Amino acid sequence: MPGATPRNIDVARYLDHHRMMHRIRAFEEAAAKANEDQLVLGAIHLSIGQEAIASGVCKNLRTDDYLLSTHRGHGHTLAKGADATAMMSELLGREGGICQGKGGSMHIADFGVGMLGANGVVAANINIAAGAAHAIKLKGDDGVACSIFGDGAINRGPFLEGLNWAGVFKLPALFVCESNGFASTTRTEAMTSGEGAAARARALGVPADEVDGNDIVAVDETVRAAVDVIRGGGGPRFIVCKTYRLHGHTASDPAAYRPRAEVDAAWKNDPIARCAAVLREAGIDAAELAAHRDAAATEMNQAYETAKTAPWPDLALAYTDVQDIGDPRERAF
Amino acid sequence: MTVMTYAEAGMTALAEEMRRDPLVWAVGEDLGRGGVFGQYKGLVEEFGPERISDAPISESAIMGASVGAAMAGTRPVVEMRFADFALCAVDELVNQAAKARYMLGGQTKVPMVIREPMGMWRSSAAQHSQSLESWYTHIPGLVVAVPSTPADNKGLLKAAIRADDPVVYFEHKNLWGMEGEVPDGDLLTPFGKARIEREGRDVTIVSWSSQLHTASRAAGMLEKQDISAEVIDLRTLWPWDRDAVFASVEKTGRLLITHESVSVGGFGAEIAATVSEHLFKALKSPVRRRAAPRIPISYAPPLEDVVRVSEAQIVETVLEMVSS
Secondary structure, three states: OOOOOOOOOOHHHHHHHHHHHHHHHHHHHHHHHHHHOOOOOOOOOOOOOOHHHHHHHHOOOOOOOEEEOOOOOHHHHHHHOOOHHHHHHHHOOOOOOOOOOOOOHHHOOEHHHOEOOOOOOOOHHHHHHHHHHHHHHHHOOOOOEEEEEEHHHHHOHHHHHHHHHHHHOOOOEEEEEEEOOEEOOEEHHHHOOOOOHHHHHHHOOOOEEEEEOOOHHHHHHHHHHHHHHHHOOOOOEEEEEEOOOOOOOOOOOOOOOOOHHHHHHHHOOOHHHHHHHHHHHOOOOHHHHHHHHHHHHHHHHHHHHHHHHOOOOOHHHHHOOOOOOOOHHHHOO | OEEEEHHHHHHHHHHHHHHHOOOEEEEOOOHHHOOOOOOOOOHHHHHOOOOEEOOOOOHHHHHHHHHHHHHOOOEEEEEOOOOOHHHHHHHHHHHHHOOHHHHOOOOOOOOOEEEOOEOOOOOOOOOOOOOOHHHHHOOOOOEEEOOOOHHHHHHHHHHHHHOOOOEEEOOEHHHOOOEEEEOOOOOOOOOOOOEEEEOOOOEEEEEOOOHHHHHHHHHHHHHOOOOOEEEEEOOEEEOOOHHHHHHHHHHHOOEEEEEEEEOOOOHHHHHHHHHHHHHHHHOOOOOEEEEEOOOOOOOOHHHHHHHOOOHHHHHHHHHHHHHO
């Protein structure tokens, strides 16, 4: 088991992380089940194996800090504080969905906890997060805006434009690259020239750290230090979290383009097991850790049961929240 | 009333709104030096560089950051410099700004104004001359404004800044220096209310932006031939004032739409189709369009003029309509 480094850790904090990582894992497993049951009609992208990043980042954000996520955003959204049942109902397109069934998995948002949206367009959330940080600065607030994106995003223009923007205006922005090795179904390294994400960020004047994204302690400590700097007016920071996407690009992708042995090896680096090992070394009982797993499974199975018995959304919703001026209901013919 | 130019009217609108609401700010390339057409001149001195903000040549970030800043509680006025350049930020406008409110289940609105200087203006060729207003009318979530006078450039811009929707705001480069009387004070021009530029009996001519003035001059030429043309300035394309167009066509029985943008897929097609669907029996002649051919805009003036729809062409078409 790599990386189970004995440290003087805040046990309560890492019990929270362990609980949250299990909740994310269980949510994704319930979502995968819903997908197999053909109750999720659109594409969903699972974050199994990447839970330490979601938990490690969001634990260091306040509820009123902003988070912008990607198509692979269930874990981030849960960790920011959104309700699992409302999220699952959204995946199933049902009444009670967190976006009224109008967005689905790729547009999950919960403004009540500062989660301003997942996004269906790779890298689009980088500029939006920079803008949310710009608003924080204009208003003189002490918040932070965080964008989490994958390694595929570093080859899109908004990566350059958004990081440069945050650097030029010295914005309170945290950029987290969840580097899981794949850009859709292609290995990112095969399509990326140069030294990679951190070097690009540094070249744009944004200080960058690289951490083992499956080590919850490393992620938590690195993010905490970065957020302290950002909140103190130190400008934007960039963190690359190295991880591995244990499932396919979508829940329906068998990911046959990579060898089985590679995936098996990656499972041995499971961030939840590593977090558990850290806690065991700190004296936490195995039964307590197993209880986290069981509670998470119960919660997420219940979320799925609730979602699948919910009715479809009211048809009138098709015409709401389009726009105030020139509302389509005035011109429905 | 104060006589001012179209550019000054826009500047007055922005300054008044920035004085009224500290959350309004403008961002774009070269704004600190007054903007590429001088339409922000002097504003940085009053409001400072944070609220009249320069930007890198990063259209995607200008638009995308403004989406985030709008969702996080401010009201950005985005300067795109040329409507052509705004194409570098179509994802941010079409997939993000226009869709966020709906796809996030009404949890947010995206109050922003996207200023896009449009149209032909001297020899500027195919990447600095386009009129792309019809594209954005196709996108649910967007409001599209196309002011043709200094008064409307004040009243519509102020209304756009106060709107909670993303408003794509097309100012015509050929109109920057146009002078006109502009009402003082809090002028708010409603969206979707057309202006009757000129009343008439025999034919309705619908237009907007700079082409409206060509249509108006053509109406003057027709008057000398005893043909009375009613000229309607739509002012905004979404929403567009269907009621005003219908009322006029019911009176005249003839409809010509003229715009500077390409005829194929232009907004004239939408107006023609709608009138045909609802007022077919009121029509005395087929609905006609006069708009640009589907060719890129040239640099050499005689080639550039091939794209322009002239007063003479409008007159010629109306004569065909009234004699049929």
